Amino acid sequence: MSVKMISLGVLGLVAVAAAGWLGWLYSLPPAPPAMAASAVPPEETQAMLAALKPPKRERPVIAIIGINDATETTDYLMPYGILRRADIADVLLVATQEGPVSLYPALTVEPDTTIAAFDAQYPEGADYVIVPAMSRDDDPAALDWIRGQSSKGAIVVGVCVGAKVVGAAGLLDGRQATTHWYYLTELLKRSPTIEHVANRRFVVDGNVATTTGITASMPMMLTLIEAIAGRDKAVEVARGLGVDTWDARHASGAFRFNRSFARTVIGNSATFWTREQLAIALEEGMDEVSLALVADAWSRTYRSKALTFAEGPITSKNGARIVPDRSGSWRGDERIADFADAKPAQVLDATLQAIEQRYGRRTTDVVAMELEYPR
Structure with missing residues (x-):
């Protein structure tokens, strides 16, 4: 069997698999429309x-x-x-x-x-x-x-x-x-x-x-x-x-597995070799709620991972001891804004906006869905 025939056979299998994936993808429901939550008695x-x-x-x-x-x-x-x-x-x-x-x-x-x-x-x-x-x-x-x-x-x-x-x-x-x-x-x-x-x-x-x-x-x-x-x-x-x-x-x-969610996760995951490492500087007294929301959101894009750096462990605003991923200064990719002057709920909204500016609306929607955050 020639190399050419083997290659064509592999391509055929890839095509069949791709068709299967596409069929599954388009069998999923579309993203649900915006919904209002009813008041609780x-x-x-x-x-x-x-x-x-x-x-x-x-x-x-x-x-x-x-x-x-x-x-x-x-x-x-x-x-x-x-x-x-x-x-x-x-x-x-x-x-x-x-x-x-x-x-x-x-x-x-x-x-x-x-x-x-x-x-x-x-x-x-x-x-x-x-x-x-x-x-x-x-x-x-x-x-x-x-x-x-x-x-x-x-x-x-x-x-x-x-x-x-x-x-x-x-x-x-x-x-x-x-x-x-x-x-x-x-x-x-x-x-x-x-x-x-x-x-x-x-x-x-x-x-x-x-x-x-x-x-x-x-x-x-x-x-x-x-x-x-x-x-x-x-x-x-x-x-x-x-x-x-x-x-x-x-x-x-408003929260269910849908076509847009699956397509975005698959597409972002497929570009794993371009995944970014984004840095957060740990500082004494920083708000642990804001820090958690920022780090969590950026690490759920399937395109980036939030990493922290400091000279050593720091104590947060309310007493949590946070251990940095890296000691000393940061020499990697771009740093993430921690929105230190904002309140935690505002920090989450600002982080989602920053993710949209960097990766687009669909990725932001995926993050909000993972966080089950009603926007």
Whole structure:
């Protein structure tokens, strides 16, 4: 068989595969139109606030649990930053093991404590346990600890795909819940007794709460602050974040797997050799919520990766210890603006605008979909 015939055969297989991909791509629905979310009835909001009242202490203890090898960036840092600035609880970043927590898709953090040290310090358990998305939802140490904290009376909050972890711990069976739009089918397949509640950015059922995608931890944490310390405190914190409203309204139909999303992800992924490394300078006292949103968003374009640099670990505005990816100065590609003078909600909008200017509208739409951010 000649080389020419082999080449033509390979090209034929490529053509068939491409046709298959195109057929699959165009079988997907188009991007949904803009949708308005309906208001949440006041009685529903009040019921959620009542369910989230501190179960044990006047000043609650809140543990944000992560596994060391990969925990979602914003899921881990945004609840911490929001709750710490409220100063209405003792808030701790907890890890399953000693050592730093590598966050996905960007940043590395030194946790405050481990699950073993936390148990020794608080044998009666936390008041609240916040569960971010993790690289796997079957980590035995994490699942055992979450179950144990629930059995001690903690209110468990699964943020984004952290709902899968909470579900794997058996805490969502027979309950109402939600999660990130992309993983909803997987969650319901694994835990078929869950009743999914559509058009809610977060759902509270008894002593378990769950949220939709990544950015939903902001309204969820503000609601938690309101339940602990009242409306005035929540308003104060919301203003500092640049947020006007934070109820549970959500247009679930605006977030679904569609043709534009798939085509953009495939196209951007295919140019992996041109992927950029974009730098963020870590500075003492910087806002960890803004940092998480900037690093997370830029690392979800499928065209760039956010990396940090500093002489050594820095302490953020509210006490998180951030470890740089590189020590010293940066000699790589372009730096990312961190919008240090803006409020976190404004920072996210400005970052999405910067991504659109660099990579176009479709890539920005993909990032917003991944963050499940209603724009």
